[in-house]
Every structure is written in C-alpha cells, then in structure tokens.
Amino acid sequence: MKAPDLFRGWKNRDTEHPPESRHDLTLFQVEVTETVPPPDADEPGPEIEPEPQAAPEIPPASESQEADEPPPRPDPAQAPLVFALPDTGALRHFKLDYFYRCDTLLVAVGWCTMPGLVPGLASNGVAIRTEAFPMERPDVVKSYALADDEEPLDPDTTGFVLIGRAGPDDPVELTWTVPGMDPERSDTLRPNKLPFNSFAFGVIADRLLDIFTSEPPGSPIWKSLRAAIPPVRGAPPSRARAHFDIACATADEVGGMASGWVLHAPDVHVWLEDDQGHVQTLHGGYRRYRLDVLTAFPDIPATDAHVGFFAHLPEARPGNVLAIWAVSQEGAWPLARMAASPLVSDVKEICKRLATIETPMTDLVKRAEFFDVPILSRALALQQAQWDRYDILSVDQGELPDAPLVSIIIPLYGRTDFVEHQLLEFIDDPWLRRNAELIYVIDDPRLVEPFRSQADELFKIYGMPFRWIWGQVNRGFSGANNLGARVARGDYMLFMNSDVFPAGPGWLQKLVRVLDDEPDIGAVGPRLVFADGGIQHAGMVNRWHEHLGIWINHHPRMGFDPAMDDNTGPVRTPLITGACVLITRATLDRIGGWDTGYVIGDYEDSDLCLALRDAGLAVAYLPEAQLVHLERQSFRLLGEDSFRLRVTLTNAARHQVRWRKYLGADGAAPQQ
Incomplete structure (x- = not known):
C-alpha cells in the first residue's frame, strides 16, 4: 500500500509528534466517564461557520460495509477543518468521522486531503503514544476536483485511524502537525461519544482483532469490541470446527465445566461463552492432543495439535447454553453449542464426573493441575464453609x-x-x-x-x-x-x-519424650510393621514417577525385616506417615492444622511434614516404638485405570503444586 506525503512520518506504529515540528490544533476535547450511545438526531452541536469551498459531508465507506446498512448519521460537531495550500490557495480538509472510547481504549477514524499532515492524540496538551495507520477512502478522493498540476490523492491512504490509550477520565484532544504552516482556524469541538459498531470494526478489523485477542476475556474493552464484531452472513468460514464432549454445571458457585475440541486456522480466534454473557478463554491451561480430530479435518491448518480443551466456568449454571465462538475478518459465528446438564454439588460426585472425561493416563496429572484441582478446590471450600x-x-x-x-x-x-x-x-x-x-x-x-x-x-x-x-x-x-x-x-x-495397634505398653511415653528432648523436631512417629512382621513404615521420601510425571510418597524400607533397620532414634527423615504421628498443640496451631484441600484422602501426611519443614522444623520416626499397621501391603500406581487412582493423581497434582519449592520440578531432585 503506497503512503504519499500525507502520511509520511506517521505511518509507523507508536507515533509521537516531535515537539520542535508540532503545530497543535485541538479539534476536539472530550470528557468521558463511560461509553454511551449516540445522542438523538435533534441534539444540537457547536455552531461552526461553513466554509464556502468546503468539501461536502462524506459518510465513510468500506468494502466490508453491507449495502443495506444505513450510513452513519452526520454529526454537526465534526464538520471538516478547512485550510489553504501554500502558494496555490487550494483548500484542503481535515475531518474526524468517529471517535470511540471504551475504558482506556481510544480510536479515532477520519480523513485528510492535506499533504504532509500528521494527526495525533493528546491529553491535557501532552502527546499520547498512538498507533496510526492509513485507511482506504476512495469516496473522499472521488469528491475532490484537483487541478491538472496537483499531485492526485491516493485513495488507499486518504483515511486515517488512530489508536491510543488514556485514563478513563482523562480529557482527549486530536492534534495535527504540518511543518511550516499555521492552522487557519482553531475551534474546539465536542463530538458525540459513540459506541463501537460493525462499521468501525470492519474498516480496521485487523488491528481491532489484535486488541480484542490481547485483552482479558470479559474485560470492558473486550466486551465493547465483542459487541462491534458483526455476525457472519451466509455460510460460515470453513477454517474452524468445534465440538462439546460434555457440558455440566452445579447450581452454586462451583459453576460449570466443559470439555471437547476446537480446531481453527491461525487467522481465526476462538473463545467459550454462555448465554448469560460469561466468557472463558480456551487457550492456556491443559489442552489435549487429539489425533482423531486432526485426521478428520486435514484441510484446516491447525495452530496446535493439542486441540482438545478443558474449561471451567465458575458462573455457569444448569441449563445455560455454552457456545464456542469464532471470529475473523469476516465477523463472528458460533462453532458449537450445548446446554449444561445439572451436576450435584458434592465433591465425590464431581470427582466421579471428572473421572468420566477421557484422558490419557500420562496426562492425568497435568490435566488435574490445570482443570480438576481448581474445580474441586472450589467445591471443597464451599462445603467446608458450612462445617x-x-x-x-x-x-x-x-x-x-x-x-x-x-x-x-x-x-x-x-x-x-x-x-x-x-x-x-x-x-x-x-x-x-x-x-x-x-x-x-x-x-x-x-x-x-x-x-x-x-x-x-x-x-x-x-x-x-x-x-x-x-x-x-x-x-x-x-x-x-x-x-x-x-x-x-x-x-x-x-x-x-x-487399623494401627500397639505391640506393647510404653510406646506413647517414648514418643512424647522425643518432642520434649528435641525442640527442632515438630512431629514424630513410630516404626510400623505389617501383621506378618515386615516393615511398613520407617520414614518416607518423595520419589519422582517418570511415567506419570509426578512426585509420589515412597516407603524405602517397606517389606524389609525390622532387623535390617539398625537405626536408633529419633531418626530424622524427609517425611513420616500420618497413620500414627505425635505433634504438640502449639506446633499444630502454628502450621494451621491439617490441610483439608485434598479429596477423599492421600498426601495429607506429607503435606503436614512439608508444612513443618516450611516452619523450620524436622520430622522423625522412632524405631524403639513399634506398632502394627494393617494397611494394604502394596499399592500399584500402574495397571489399573480406576476411579481411586484418578483421585490419587489429582491429590498428587495439588500436592506438588503446593510444595514445588521442596519437591523440585519435572523430576529434579527435591531440595534438602
């Protein structure tokens, strides 16, 4: 796209006028607290004396504007500014068509036939860092009769768009710079505050899409731009497909959950939205690889092979219709819809529903970290608030x-x-x-x-x-x-x-003595053996499980003959089991008690030990105090894709997120 003198020096983004060459004309000043609809047609604007040779009011046009869409209503407060070309006396015009403002976002759209003019935005006389770029305006060029010796106007760059940011209550001014020329007039205009509309989106769709996708979903600017995106008319583009596998919601603040897949080309942007206007991004978090989807739609150039999505919508309720939306330069269109089925707001029931969502075993921990744990934590907090x-x-x-x-x-x-x-x-x-x-x-x-x-x-x-x-x-x-x-x-x-039983008297007294004699020990437990005499517990450690990608609690001496444990106590160890553990009331209060954020069981004991470590205290077991524990003698993490295993992995995911500083990351050795 050619850029003549009209845009020379400002076509690059992030333009600020250099102070030594700037001639400011305050074309308008706006005091805005929020975006409001256009005023009634009969609302008068400031009176401006018409110029005898001024160009007629020209409504903006765009190739993307539908033929049956009515042209924007002219605003008398936005009449063109007129000035003469040096040496020729020919008149040129500088015109603001639209000024949109939502929260901190500013967008000015207009046109200019003055060579060398550089428009900008300012607030209280200070230039605002502005993105400026040209826009096609063949309608303006067509309306001008130029002399044979004048350089013709370029229809591709006669229009302009300015995008900047300012505080929601800051006054905003439109400025211009023409080196060596003084303005012919200096009126202050107060144009109407306009909401974004489909026309505004169409003429600068690329840049507004960039802003739309960079804003947090559901933010004021995001919602304003969302309302401006016109719906796709006719057949929707074939560059995106989506499907819901499940959609359900509770009747309380636990909200809704959804999973499925979405496949889209790089120029298409997608999000999840319910019929109440609650929005959720589909990017980030846990995404699942879906070869079946990629195979079914080979013609769509996917941005990522992990097209399976998992989403939590805290504000969704049963019966709300969830929809996956897509947007591109053509507009917005829905890809898939599903009503949220009711889900009982009970932690165990939610666990059961989560367990039905198909996920590769090796991905369960990653999924739990980003999807299951936030949902279950919310459900647990609601239940525990009633206790x-x-x-x-x-x-x-x-x-x-x-x-x-x-x-x-x-x-x-x-x-x-x-x-x-x-x-x-x-x-x-x-x-x-x-x-x-x-x-x-x-x-x-x-x-x-x-x-x-x-x-x-x-x-x-x-x-x-x-x-x-x-x-x-x-x-x-x-x-x-x-x-x-x-x-x-x-x-x-x-x-x-x-299911823990003493093997004789005196064991409890021995444990109490350890805490009395060793002030740096926060908790102590006995050595535990199975009914057949083999060791069940003589201290625990964290071990990285490579296949599942998770830290698990491991009993290194499990099954050994007690005679093989020749330690004398107390024996300091990274972790001890919660099956039998002694702690003082003061220490328990210091760490806030047992953590209740785990589901159904698992990892509460190692959590307690790491909380003590975080408080600067050690844990130990005492071989001289031995009790019998009838716990199952083995627990296989592999070989059974069961509900119980899924719950265990969910707890493990929460545990390693909570204590990553002590466990390490991705199999790194735990910090000692």
Whole structure:
C-alpha cells in the first residue's frame, strides 16, 4: 500500500509528534466517564461557520460495509477543518468521522486531503503514544476536483485511524502537525461519544482483532469490541470446527465445566461463552492432543495439535447454553453449542464426573493441575464453609482424665470393628491410661447409630474410658483430625488410624519424650510393621514417577525385616506417615492444622511434614516404638485405570503444586 506525503512520518506504529515540528490544533476535547450511545438526531452541536469551498459531508465507506446498512448519521460537531495550500490557495480538509472510547481504549477514524499532515492524540496538551495507520477512502478522493498540476490523492491512504490509550477520565484532544504552516482556524469541538459498531470494526478489523485477542476475556474493552464484531452472513468460514464432549454445571458457585475440541486456522480466534454473557478463554491451561480430530479435518491448518480443551466456568449454571465462538475478518459465528446438564454439588460426585472425561493416563496429572484441582478446590471450600454451622455430638463412655497430657485422636470411616482390638491394647498400658484421653471421631453418617450401642458395650466389657464425637458431616481424614483436635484437651496430640495397634505398653511415653528432648523436631512417629512382621513404615521420601510425571510418597524400607533397620532414634527423615504421628498443640496451631484441600484422602501426611519443614522444623520416626499397621501391603500406581487412582493423581497434582519449592520440578531432585 503506497503512503504519499500525507502520511509520511506517521505511518509507523507508536507515533509521537516531535515537539520542535508540532503545530497543535485541538479539534476536539472530550470528557468521558463511560461509553454511551449516540445522542438523538435533534441534539444540537457547536455552531461552526461553513466554509464556502468546503468539501461536502462524506459518510465513510468500506468494502466490508453491507449495502443495506444505513450510513452513519452526520454529526454537526465534526464538520471538516478547512485550510489553504501554500502558494496555490487550494483548500484542503481535515475531518474526524468517529471517535470511540471504551475504558482506556481510544480510536479515532477520519480523513485528510492535506499533504504532509500528521494527526495525533493528546491529553491535557501532552502527546499520547498512538498507533496510526492509513485507511482506504476512495469516496473522499472521488469528491475532490484537483487541478491538472496537483499531485492526485491516493485513495488507499486518504483515511486515517488512530489508536491510543488514556485514563478513563482523562480529557482527549486530536492534534495535527504540518511543518511550516499555521492552522487557519482553531475551534474546539465536542463530538458525540459513540459506541463501537460493525462499521468501525470492519474498516480496521485487523488491528481491532489484535486488541480484542490481547485483552482479558470479559474485560470492558473486550466486551465493547465483542459487541462491534458483526455476525457472519451466509455460510460460515470453513477454517474452524468445534465440538462439546460434555457440558455440566452445579447450581452454586462451583459453576460449570466443559470439555471437547476446537480446531481453527491461525487467522481465526476462538473463545467459550454462555448465554448469560460469561466468557472463558480456551487457550492456556491443559489442552489435549487429539489425533482423531486432526485426521478428520486435514484441510484446516491447525495452530496446535493439542486441540482438545478443558474449561471451567465458575458462573455457569444448569441449563445455560455454552457456545464456542469464532471470529475473523469476516465477523463472528458460533462453532458449537450445548446446554449444561445439572451436576450435584458434592465433591465425590464431581470427582466421579471428572473421572468420566477421557484422558490419557500420562496426562492425568497435568490435566488435574490445570482443570480438576481448581474445580474441586472450589467445591471443597464451599462445603467446608458450612462445617462451623453444625453442632458437634459428643458422648463420653466412662470418666476421662481431668487434665490429660496427650489426646489420642482416631477417625472412624467405613468400619468400627477395629476399635475393640485397640481397646484391648490400650488397657494394658498404665502410662497411657493415666496420661491420655481417647477420642474417636465418627466421620461416616452410616456409623453413628450402630456405634451408639457398640460404644456402650465396649466400655462395659473393657472399662477403658473414651469419648466419641460426630460432626454431622463427612469431613475427610484431615477434617476429622482437625475436629478431634478442636475438642482435645491435651498439650500433645497423637493422630492414629483405627487399623494401627500397639505391640506393647510404653510406646506413647517414648514418643512424647522425643518432642520434649528435641525442640527442632515438630512431629514424630513410630516404626510400623505389617501383621506378618515386615516393615511398613520407617520414614518416607518423595520419589519422582517418570511415567506419570509426578512426585509420589515412597516407603524405602517397606517389606524389609525390622532387623535390617539398625537405626536408633529419633531418626530424622524427609517425611513420616500420618497413620500414627505425635505433634504438640502449639506446633499444630502454628502450621494451621491439617490441610483439608485434598479429596477423599492421600498426601495429607506429607503435606503436614512439608508444612513443618516450611516452619523450620524436622520430622522423625522412632524405631524403639513399634506398632502394627494393617494397611494394604502394596499399592500399584500402574495397571489399573480406576476411579481411586484418578483421585490419587489429582491429590498428587495439588500436592506438588503446593510444595514445588521442596519437591523440585519435572523430576529434579527435591531440595534438602
């Protein structure tokens, strides 16, 4: 595109007028607080004396403007500025057609027939950094009768567009510079504030699309430009395709989730939007490779082979229609639509629905990090916000110690038959009976009524006092532990699984002594063995799982004969299990208790250990205190694409995002 003298010196972007050659004419000054519709036609503008040889009002035209679209209404406040060419006396004009303003974005559209004139924008007399570029205006060129010896106007560059940024309340001025020439007049005009419309988008579609795609989806400027994009008429372009696999939403702030695929050429931009105007980008986060889609549409030059998308729409609700929209120079058009089906706002139900979304096993962690974890965290936060509203049912079986040193907190979920076996061991430990209170936390509504009678019977048989509580809702492992800590009275708290059993008396006293003697140790646990005698726990470490791309908790001595662990304690180790761990009340309060952000279980214990490390404290296990743990003796991460495995990987993803500074990244060695 040729640029004559008219645009010489300003056709490059980010133009600022040099002060030594600038002749400013304030063509208009606008005080804008927000974009408003055009005023009524009968609203008068400033009176401007017409020039006898001025060019007629010329409505802008564009090849993209539809024939049946009415021309823009002339504004008397935007009459052309007229001045004479030096040495010839011929008149030329400088005209503003449109001035659009939305939030910080400024767009001025006009035309000029004065050679060498450079338009610009200013605020309070200070030049605004402006992008300026020419625009085709054959209608203006056609209206001018030039002398034979005058250089003809270039229809490709007679129009101009200025794009700049200013504060929402800053006054804005249009300036111009013609070296060596003084302006013939210096009127201040106040044009009407106009919203963006389809005409404005069409004449400068390329640049406005650049701005549109660089703005945060849903921002004021984005929405204003979105409203200006005209719909595609006729058959939509074939350079984009999309499909929803699922779309569902809860009735609360958890919102909606959607997955599917979208394939589009580089000059097409896409986003997700519901029928209530809520917008979500489809870029970034987790995108899935979809060879099936690429194979089905080989003629579309995809920008990325990872065309599968996953999106969370917090504001969507059941019944909202989700749509994938596309925009290009031709306009905007929908690619796919689907109504959001209802989804129960329960963490486990949401987990089950997420588990149905097909994803390669090796991608599950990455997907969880960007998609599953934010959704589940929102659902957990909503559920947990209700916990403090519930009354706690507390029942004492027998008379508990008046001032216990230690509170033993044992959550119960799914089964209660192990309680009797624990009581059998506890009653044979005199130190424990004198210094500890025993608290069972029911965390399963199915167990409450059966346990009432069972608790009475157990106390009558064994005479071991204990308290059991029910928090009216399932809170998970961490939530149950925190509830137990809330009612506990001891300075030390021992968190213990119901399937852990002492092998003899004295073990608890030994653990308490470690915390008394070693002030840098924040938590200590015993060595745990399986029922067959093999080691289950003698400290844990983080290990990088290459195939799944995740840090897992690993028991390096699992299955060994205890005789092979010749350590004497306390033995400092990166992690210890939460199956049996002692911590002081002060330390637990210091780190904020057990983290309740994990779903159904997994990684709460390593999270506790890393929180202690973050507070400058170590963790240790004590080989001289040994208990039996009936946990399953192996857990395979591979070979089973199960719901339980998916939940575990989701928790692992949250864990490594939360503690990446200690775990390292992408398999790097953990920081010590």
